[in-house]
Amino acid sequence: MAITPLDQLTAGMVLACDLKSEDGRLLFRGGTQLEERHVELLRRVGVTGAEVEPGPQTLGPEKLRQIEEYVRDFFLYANPDSPPIIAMFRMALEMTAEAVSRGWELPDANTRRASNVEHMHDLFLRGLGTPETIVKHETELASFPDIYFRIRQVLEDESASAERIAKVVGTDMSLSAKLIKLVNSPLYGLPQPLDSISRAVALVGAKELSILALGISAINYFRDIPPELVDMRTFWRHSITCGIFAKILAGTQIGLSPERCFTAGLLHDVGRLIMFKKLPYASTEAMLFARENSIPLVEAERAVMDFTHTDISRPLLEAWKFPEELSAMINYHHDPMDYPNPQESAVIHVADCLTNAVEIARGGMYVVPGVDERAWELLGLDAEAVLNSAAGQYCEQIDTIMEAFF
């Protein structure tokens, strides 16, 4: 990166790396936002320049046109007259422009086509494995973390006291640390950070906290997915983003538990992780097929494998004896209205779509799947207002929450 000379340094610029004086003394850490007095100080100690982060650039009409075209491509599959889709489109435009003004380059056509994982080997050839046999192969092979079962037990026990729940969760150090970080994140907006599980139980509620704990302990199970197939950070970022949106949307509804929705959002694509594990080649084919045909991944899965990741999550969550209402949200997130009590699955459905929309500005590769009209009506939301505020909160929270988990 180039050095910006002293006379061009202005307040508001952000240092790209630590800044030292001539004699090696640390003046300011990288990441510091310069103020008028800092610049003054630099002049006094005789610093001649500094490396600063590229500032936002103004985008010309040609660039804006390119951005529009780029973003539009991701909305080809969805109903262009649907209010939430229109709101998501505008949101994706703004976010992509923001990213580009900060130096992000729009991926070109070739990067947007799938990469090559030729050496991957599926355990089942098409027509030879059903979702049930595939899941069985998994659940017979590996056992679920102990802590998961203990949490489930307290969850099922209506009479379990808050202390008991705190105790069970507290036995797993890394789990408690994650929970505390999560509750201290902007997601909960606490005025004072808390430092113990018992305080978290008191604040969030015993049942709610155990549901979060259940979700987090389930995540731990999936650490050994072949990393070349998908970038695991990207995968979990998608999951966490969906969780954030689900929690926010749950807050607009009467009688929905934000924690339950967050956890379901976090785990809504677990079926896909089993697919990556058991059918890596077919999974790649599905990704390729989705991109080539501008269709959502779930449709590509159906074309390539005859079943989708929710067909996998169904027997999987059953084998784990996952709480019924959580399973339903996950299993029905692509067709929420097929579930008799669709409000919660509708939340995950919209949250997932929203997640796809905000990912466009970060190099997401898949088209926005579209929002089921009846599901949207059921939630009774004002598209523009709710989605924009949700996107704003997402931008503020996502990095901290990612950090809490990884």
Added chain:
Amino acid sequence: MGSLFSNAITLRKSVGITDAEFVQLRDFIYEKCGIYVDIKRKYLFESRFSKRLSELGLPGFADYIKYLKFDSHKSEELARLFELVTTNETSFCRDGKQLEAFQDKVLKETLDRQRKAGRLELNIWSAGCSSGEEPYTLSILLHETLRAELPRWRIGITAVDLSRAMIERAREGVYGDYAFKTTPDDIRQRYFTPDPGGWKIKPEVSRFVTFQEMNLNDPLALKRVPRSHIVFCRNVVIYFDDAMKRKVVSAFYDNLLPGGYLMLGHSETLHKVSSSFKPVYHPGTIAYLKEG
């Protein structure tokens, strides 16, 4: 933050297609080439066709459907339509696992049988060859397998596709980096020469391959394809419905010589489509044998 984008930017850019019009268009496409489009892709089609509609100066889809059916330029338009509804994703040496099994087992067995019968000839049909990467790959595999023996063989690879544009590209035989994404470097070095447009296939590879524009939904055309020892039809029937799959697979069956093999794409299967073939399992692929 104020918006950088004008409020005049709307998501809808094209004229709408009604469900009834979509069904008409979908049925027309299906009848012509067997590609079946789910109604879920309605909006996708709306925007994909809208450019063509405005080029033709047609106000709506009803007029476009009329144009396709009755205009004096309809056969030209049909070719254009095919370009709009096909997906041409392909690359050299695609699905290496399958090709390995093909080379070690299927091809070896076929060549041995031909040698024993004293007939040093081999016909391969590449159905849905897109821009030519697949049939050229097969020709390269034959070079790799037969080596010094090659000049004594009579080899014919018939490569067909619905898309005129793809057949033209295939005949040209010049490829950019993307076509080599699944290809070992030494293969590219040995069988291609640098070209301003990327890499050009060498004549010794291309001379075995004949390209033809052909619709797999045209039974008479299929009958004119020379009888084959091996048929490759990969990542094509995935776009067809079951009835069309059956039709095409039975045409392959009729075309194959006894003892011949059909190779499908990684995610395609004859499960529920045909029981005439005998599936032969290899690591990473199934070869479908016509017994006899």
